[in-house]
Amino acid sequence: MxxxxxxxxxxxxxxxxxxxxxxxxxxxxxxxxxxxxxxxxxxxxxxxxxxxxxxxxxxxxxxxxxQAIDPAETSPLREARVLNAGSPFALAFDTGGTGEDRLGQLVPNHxxxxxxxxxxxxxxxxxxxxxxxxxxxxxxxxxxxxxxxxxxxxxxxxxxxxxxxxxxxxxxLGIAAEVNRTGRAMMVCRVAHERDHEGIATEWFDYGQTIAMLPLRGRMSSAVLTLDAAGIEALAALDAERWGPRSPGASSRGWGG
Structure with a gap:
């Protein structure tokens, strides 16, 4: 002991x-x-x-x-916009005159x-x-x-x-917890794009699917796609050619439930 x-x-x-x-x-x-x-x-x-x-x-x-995280690996999150299905309106979040130049930072989990x-x-x-x-x-x-x-x-x-x-x-220890299994799964990948995201995160919610584009340094975003588990399984099984051309640093990083 x-x-x-x-x-x-x-x-x-x-x-x-x-x-x-x-x-x-x-x-x-x-x-x-x-x-x-x-x-x-x-x-x-x-x-x-x-x-x-x-x-x-x-x-x-x-x-x-x-202090142990390289600043070059972090990305400023300046604004966030939430879209609901086909609605023309968006719920927007910004610094609201606080004097800050960002809402926060995006940092790789690892x-x-x-x-x-x-x-x-x-x-x-x-x-x-x-x-x-x-x-x-x-x-x-x-x-x-x-x-x-x-x-x-x-x-x-x-x-x-x-x-x-x-x-x-x-x-x-017998501590109760309620787990809500939705049958959904997520795919996460980094994607390159031509236009500047201006540090704005965009999240779009629809029935049965959601997608978030999180702004990273340069013209790069982290795409987070949520579908039913079978849909994500099918996407994960696609070969490289089906995903189209890849830029350095824009390859798929993984997926999980």
């Missing part, structure tokens, strides 16, 4: 940010993640661009993670993960237990106990389940 003040299960952005927020408190933390350390240090690109508000950027700065890991993994008081999963967990008024797949047994005053929205730890 190894004793800690806090056990954090999950080395994604939520778990890493929480562990980082406890820096300087003197607390002893165990950070448990099933993925190997090498993947945490250099996460693969999953195609997702995360829209960060000014407050989110400030939070990452306070954690020391924002760079946020990499930056948070860079500032957290060697943090004093943090034991990173990577490459192993939690096989069982229980909690009571006296504290929490987590047994790992490699045989180790951890005890702490607090157990934090940050192992995704489908948290296995949450289920083991």
């Amino acid at each position: 190894t004793r800690y003040d806090v056990i954090v299960v999950g080395g994604g952005p939520a778990g890493l940010a929480f562990a980082r927020s406890l820096a300087g408190t003197g607390l002893k933390l165990a950070l448990v993640e099933r993925q190997p350390r090498t993947v945490l240090a250099e996460p693969g690109c999953d195609g997702r661009e995360i829209a960060l508000t000014h407050r989110s950027e400030a939070s990452l700065k306070a954690l020391g993670a924002w 760079l946020i993960r990499r930056a948070l890991f860079a500032v957290t993994h060697a943090q004093p008081g943090v034991d990173l237990l990577a490459g192993t999963a939690v096989s069982s967990a229980r909690a009571s008024r006296e504290g929490a106990v987590a047994e790992l797949a490699d045989g180790r047994r951890l005890e702490a005053r607090l157990l934090v389940a940050a192992d995704s929205r489908f948290s296995a730890v949450r289920e083991q």
Whole structure:
């Protein structure tokens, strides 16, 4: 049995940010993640661009993670427009005379993960237990106990389940959650275009399908298409020729449900 003040299960952005927020408190933390350390240090690109508000950027700065993200990899989000099917009207969002030149920043998800890991993994008081999963967990008024797949047994005053929205730890602790499965899936890809997007994000909603165009640096956007799962499966199966000519950096980045 190894004793800690806090056990954090999950080395994604939520778990890493929480562990980082406890820096300087003197607390002893165990950070448990099933993925190997090498993947945490250099996460693969999953195609997702995360829209960060000014407050989110400030939070990452306070954690020391924002400084680890290359500014050349971020894209300013100046405005956003939401369209509804065939309606000629749009719901527009801008800075509204706040004096800001943007609503926020678009940052690749894998760079946020990499930056948070860079500032957290060697943090004093943090034991990173990577490459192993939690096989069982229980909690009571006296504290929490987590047994790992490699045989180790951890005890702490607090157990934090940050192992995704489908948290296995949450289920083991009997914490109820309602999951609404819509039968939809998404495809994400980067596309090049001739006209300037001017830093404006456009989202179009229709019955059965949606598409968002998120402005990236240069004349490039991240296209996010939502269809029924079968429709996305069919698109993902198309060969390169069916997608047309590709510019450097405009290739498909991936898809997922």
